[in-house]
Amino acid sequence: MEIDLSQVTTGPFTLYTIETGRFRLDGGAMFGVVPKTLWARQVEADDKNRIPMAMRSLLVHSEQTGKLYLIDNGIGTKFDEKYEAIYQVDHQHSNLLGSLSHHGFAPRDITDIIFTHLHFDHCGGTTFYDEQGVLQHTFPRARYYVTTSHWETARHPNAREKASFFDDNIKPIQESGRLTLVEDGHIYEEGLSSLVVNGHTLGQQLPVIKANQQTVVFAADLLPTASHVPLPWIMGYDMRPLRTLEEKEDILNRAATEGWFFFMEHDSRNEVIQVDKKNEKFTARTGLTLDDLAD
Numbered sequence: 001m002e003i004d005l006s007q008v009t010t011g012p013f014t015l016y017t018i019e020t021g022r023f024r025l026d027g028g029a030m031f032g033v034v035p036k037t038l039w040a041r042q043v044e045a046d047d048k049n050r051i052p053m054a055m056r057s058l059l060v061h062s063e064q065t066g067k068l069y070l071i072d073n074g075i076g077t078k079f080d081e082k083y084e085a086i087y088q089v090d091h092q093h094s095n096l097l098g099s100l101s102h103h104g105f106a107p108r109d110i111t112d113i114i115f116t117h118l119h120f121d122h123c124g125g126t127t128f129y130d131e132q133g134v135l136q137h138t139f140p141r142a143r144y145y146v147t148t149s150h151w152e153t154a155r156h157p158n159a160r161e162k163a164s165f166f167d168d169n170i171k172p173i174q175e176s177g178r179l180t181l182v183e184d185g186h187i188y189e190e191g192l193s194s195l196v197v198n199g200h201t202l203g204q205q206l207p208v209i210k211a212n213q214q215t216v217v218f219a220a221d222l223l224p225t226a227s228h229v230p231l232p233w234i235m236g237y238d239m240r241p242l243r244t245l246e247e248k249e250d251i252l253n254r255a256a257t258e259g260w261f262f263f264m265e266h267d268s269r270n271e272v273i274q275v276d277k278k279n280e281k282f283t284a285r286t287g288l289t290l291d292d293l294a295d
């Protein structure tokens with residue numbers, strides 16, 4: 001790994017970037033009804049029409065409780081070669097354990113894992129197969145948090161969403177005895193809560209960190225990349241795209257007014273963005289990192 005991993009302290013929280021690897025997804029699916037002539041100006045597709053995607057988790061250390069929260073954990077290593085080729089999984093660029101250790105942390109240090117949702121590129125790092133082929137938990141002490149409505153969806157997915165939930169991701173979480181189901185607006189502790197959106201999948205929770213007069217929102221799959229800031233740019237993967245449209249408008253209005261920072265999980269070029277609203281249109285202020293919070 002030869003990438004920069006940033007960190008910043010805001011109030012009682014220190015935030016650390018955890019790059020867990022790169023992969024590629026179909027560009028058409030990533031931009032829904034937007035034609036390729038438009039999205040291809042924003043991002044370059046490969047010969048299979050795939051675009052590069054980050055899997056960037058956020059580690060949050062709280063000085064007030066001593067807890068160490070990890071938000072999502074990437075695609076993991078349980079893939080066979082066929083899937084790795086389809087998604088061009090790249091753990092040379094970066095990986096979960098390497099990024100944790102870069103910041104001086106080991107898996108057993110993590111006390112809480114907040115899952116935005118359980119699609120395979122968000123929770124695959126929770127477990128791995130050891131050399132004997134036995135499934136093991138990566139974070140032996142961590143409590144897992146998922147919303148009630150999303151947990152129901154993951155256990156009984158519809159036929160269109162089923163391909164995003166893998167048994168070897170979901171079952172060990174279910175059987176761990178360490179799962180806590182939470183509701184919309186759950187408060188993990190003072191200054192760390194979550195905001196639930198339902199367009200991409202039911203019960204996706206976006207962690208919100210408020211400290212030192214700053215608001216940081218983990219954008220997850222509400223805004224996978226900075227290119228998804230304009231309202232009609234919505235993923236074909238979303239289960240309820242019109243719901244996403246309403247949720248984006250509401251959240252982007254608040255973000256533009258209050259100067260929120262969005263931490264970008266999937267944007268391969270932008271770690272952090274802010275949003276401006278001019279003439280009823282939203283635009284992204286790009287090229288930011290966690291360092292831009294320190295003022």
Ligand SMILES: [Zn+2]
Nearest residue numbers: 117119200221
């Ligand atoms: Zn997703």
